[in-house]
Amino acid sequence: MRTLRTFAPFFLLSLAATLGCKTSTTDPGDDPTPGPGAEACADVAAPVCVVASDKQRISSPDVPAEDTAALVSGNTAFALDVYQHIREKPGNVFYSPYSISTALAMTWAGAKGETETAMAGTMHFDLGQDKLHPAFNWLDHELDSRGQGADGADGGGFRLNVVNALWGQHGYAFEAPFLDTLGLHYGAGMNVVDFVGAPQDAADLINGWVSDKTEGKIEELVPVEAITPETVLILTNAIYFNAAWRIPFETSATEDGQFVTADDTEVTVPLMHASLEMLYAEGDGYKAVAMPYDGSELSMVIVLPEAGTLDAFEASLDAAKVDGIVDAMSEHLVDTTMPKFKFEYTLGLKDTLKAMGMEVAFKSGEADFTGINAGGKPFIQDVLHKAFVGVNEAGTEAAAATAVIVGDESAPQPASLELVNPFLFFIRDNATGSILFVGRVADPSAS
Secondary structure (H helix, E strand, C coil), X not given: CCEEECCCCCEEEEECCCCCCCECCCCHHHCCCCCCCHHHCCCCCCCCEEECCCCCCCCCCCCCHHHHHHHHHHHHHHHHHHHHHHCCCXXXXXXXXXXXXXXXXXXXXXXXXXXXXXXXXXXXXCCCHHHHHHHHHHHHHHHHCCCCCCECCCCCEXXXXXXXXXXXXXXXXXXXHHHHHHHHHHCCCEEEECCCCCHHHHHHHHHHHHXXXXXXXCCCCCCHHHCCCCEEEEEEEEEEXXXXXXXXXXXXXXXXXXXXXXXXXXXXXXXXEEEEEEEEEEECCEEEEEEEECCCCCEEEEEEECCCCHHHHHHCCCHHHHHHHHHCCEEEEEEEEEECEEEEEEEECHHHHHHHHHHHHHCCCCCCCCCCCCXXXXXXXXXXXXXXXXXXXXXXXXXXXXXXXXXXXXXXXXCCCCCCCCEEEEEECCCCCCEEEEEEECCCCCC
């Protein structure tokens, strides 16, 4: 019997291949506080209304196996590319590459020319527009079937929920094919808000939606300061995961022990102990397990580098290495010691994505998102990501959300009118142009 001891920094490489998740197939109208209908969207005083494509989401997409394999391979490559760009920052790390990829895939649906090419290269979108979005839809529906009858870590049922939503500026012209693509393949409706006149209200609506969809674990994804007068669209993806271990740790076996941090400092933490039957591998400089969740459809892959080799191991980490570790696993009874932990992680992706090759998408006047608005000049202002993870004797709770903020400097800018000096006014018939009354206010206090 081999032993896995987690007394040093380790990797949570996947919750079923980069956090397997599902996308809601409900109507966009199920999003919070929908207004009375599309005809009321001209009234920005209404809380929010939904302008959805009339295209129903494809519930049984027919996608070739080679396309689904290419999507998963590309998403995994992107997941590890991001890690290589953020790993040198000290401390804990946790993010959902699936959430990031989904939000940017929706954005990519409106990209053209050099912007489309640059994003595809960075995101490893190796399928064309006609194939990538159906493949995402297929994967979402496939993952939607996971966890039937399984338990959650909190004593409730297994939850694996992923939802998408768009938040668009009132009066901004969005292209119908763009909305159709997101309706057909992502189930995403357009919530009409007023970023210009009521940015705090818009931020509150978006953050309230994210909080609701992540069971309160992700708060304040979009700060109001991130919304500028140029903001016309925010694309959001939210993920929530709650699953029990297939074989839970006994709480009576948990006891305080020493964990050696990345900088060789010893800290005292609660350590869980159990002998667990699960997939195990050990290779050059590492040990690894795949710890299954209830139902045995998802697992947490944990990789423990040899002590003192963390930096070198991280530097060598890519999709091929992860695949090799997983492929090398076989069933073992593993005497396991693992810390309980819980933390949040915030990730601003603008600089990371620019460094990874999609700088043009962030350049005002150069980005080509004419698929979103053919007459405007949309560009990505920022990509924001927040994540939460909690692991204990019962299982795992994880949540994440991504927001892609799109601006357009050619959109109408906010104006200011302070009628505190003499002014003229006319009362006219709009249809005929007939002026019925003319006036001037020189002293509004006079009667």
